[in-house]
Amino acid sequence: MGHHHDHPHMDPDSGDRRVTIAIWANGLLTVAQIVGGILSGSLALIADALHSFSDMAPLIIAFAARKIARRPADEHMTFGYGRIEIVAALINYTTLILVGFYLIYEGAMRMIEPPEVQGWMVVIIGAAALAIxxxxxxxxxxxxxxxVNIRxxxxxxxxxxxxxxxxxxxxxLILMYDLRWVDPAITIGIALYILYLAFTEIGGPIRTLMLGFPPDIDGHSVIETICGIEEVQDVHHIHVWQMQEHAIALDCHVVITEKGWQxxxxxxxxxxxxxxxxFNIAHSSLEFEHVDYVHKDANRYGHE
Known part of the structure; x- marks a missing residue:
C-alpha cells in the first residue's frame, strides 16, 4: 500500500545559516590540509583535502539551490524552481564519483613508489579535519x-x-612502524568508500529527473484506490512523478459509468x-471518459 510521512521542516533561514557555517569551515579545512599535505608529503592528507574541497563546492551549489528553489512559479518555470535542488544533488554525486576515481589512480601510483611522509603533521592536521x-x-x-540536496x-x-x-x-602507523605504503592504501580505501556512497545514492536524483514513479508509492495501490470508487470503471494513461522532492503529481484518464457521469x-x-x-498526491489532473466512448486498447501507463 502506498504511504507517506510528514516531517517537520527547519526554518529556511536557519538552514541557510548552517550551510554557510559549513562552507566556511570546509574552506578553511581545505587550505590547512593542502598545506599540511604538501609539507608532510602525505597523499592521504591531500586526498582528504580534495574531498573537503569537493564538499565545499557542493555546499555552495546547495546553498544557491536552496535560495533558487524558494522562488515561486512564473511564466518561465510553471512548476516552480524546486527541482533545482535535485539537479544540485546530481551534480554533487557526479563530482564525488570523479574524485573517487582520481584518488584511486593517484593512490595506485603512490603504492608503486611510496614517498616519505611526516607522520606527526599528518596526525595533527587529520585530527583538526576530523573535528571540522x-x-x-x-x-x-x-x-x-x-x-536529497542536503543528504x-x-x-x-x-x-x-x-x-x-x-x-x-x-x-x-607511519610514526610507529614507518609503513609508508599505508598512506596510499588508506587513500584507495577512502576512494572506494566515496564511490560506494555516491553510486548508492545517485539513483534517487536520476529517477526524479527522469520523471520516475515516486519510490515510496505503490502504483498498483494507486490504481486500486481510483478503481475502488463506485462509479469508476477503469483508469489508463497514468503518469505519476515528483514535481519537486516532496511534491507528487498525477495525471490520468478515468473511465466513468453512465450513473457516475451524472x-x-x-x-x-x-x-x-x-x-x-x-498517497499525499496534492496535484492531480484527471481527464474523464464516458464508459460508452472509452479509449480502446489504451496503455495503463504513459501514452502510445
Missing part, C-alpha cells in the same frame, strides 16, 4: 532527512569524518480526496 568534518556532519544531519552533502561530510579518522590511523464533479472530488489522503 564532525561539526559539518552535525550541522547537516537534521536537514538531510527532508532534502548528498551530509554523506560527503560523513565520509570525510571517516576518512580523517583513517588518515590519523595511517599517520600513527455526478462528475462529486466523483472528481472524491478521487482527489483519496489520492491526497492515501
Amino acid at each position: 568534518d564532525a561539526l559539518t556532519a552535525l550541522l547537516t544531519w537534521s536537514m538531510q532527512k527532508n532534502s 548528498a552533502l551530509f554523506l560527503h561530510n560523513l565520509s570525510d569524518a571517516l576518512a580523517s579518522f583513517a588518515v590519523i590511523v595511517g599517520g600513527s 455526478q462528475l464533479e462529486t466523483n472528481k472530488a472524491h478521487i482527489k480526496e483519496q489520492l491526497k489522503a492515501r
Whole structure:
C-alpha cells in the first residue's frame, strides 16, 4: 500500500545559516590540509583535502539551490524552481564519483613508489579535519532527512569524518612502524568508500529527473484506490512523478459509468480526496471518459 510521512521542516533561514557555517569551515579545512599535505608529503592528507574541497563546492551549489528553489512559479518555470535542488544533488554525486576515481589512480601510483611522509603533521592536521568534518556532519544531519540536496552533502561530510579518522590511523602507523605504503592504501580505501556512497545514492536524483514513479508509492495501490470508487470503471494513461522532492503529481484518464457521469464533479472530488489522503498526491489532473466512448486498447501507463 502506498504511504507517506510528514516531517517537520527547519526554518529556511536557519538552514541557510548552517550551510554557510559549513562552507566556511570546509574552506578553511581545505587550505590547512593542502598545506599540511604538501609539507608532510602525505597523499592521504591531500586526498582528504580534495574531498573537503569537493564538499565545499557542493555546499555552495546547495546553498544557491536552496535560495533558487524558494522562488515561486512564473511564466518561465510553471512548476516552480524546486527541482533545482535535485539537479544540485546530481551534480554533487557526479563530482564525488570523479574524485573517487582520481584518488584511486593517484593512490595506485603512490603504492608503486611510496614517498616519505611526516607522520606527526599528518596526525595533527587529520585530527583538526576530523573535528571540522564532525561539526559539518552535525550541522547537516537534521536537514538531510527532508532534502536529497542536503543528504548528498551530509554523506560527503560523513565520509570525510571517516576518512580523517583513517588518515590519523595511517599517520600513527607511519610514526610507529614507518609503513609508508599505508598512506596510499588508506587513500584507495577512502576512494572506494566515496564511490560506494555516491553510486548508492545517485539513483534517487536520476529517477526524479527522469520523471520516475515516486519510490515510496505503490502504483498498483494507486490504481486500486481510483478503481475502488463506485462509479469508476477503469483508469489508463497514468503518469505519476515528483514535481519537486516532496511534491507528487498525477495525471490520468478515468473511465466513468453512465450513473457516475451524472455526478462528475462529486466523483472528481472524491478521487482527489483519496489520492491526497492515501498517497499525499496534492496535484492531480484527471481527464474523464464516458464508459460508452472509452479509449480502446489504451496503455495503463504513459501514452502510445
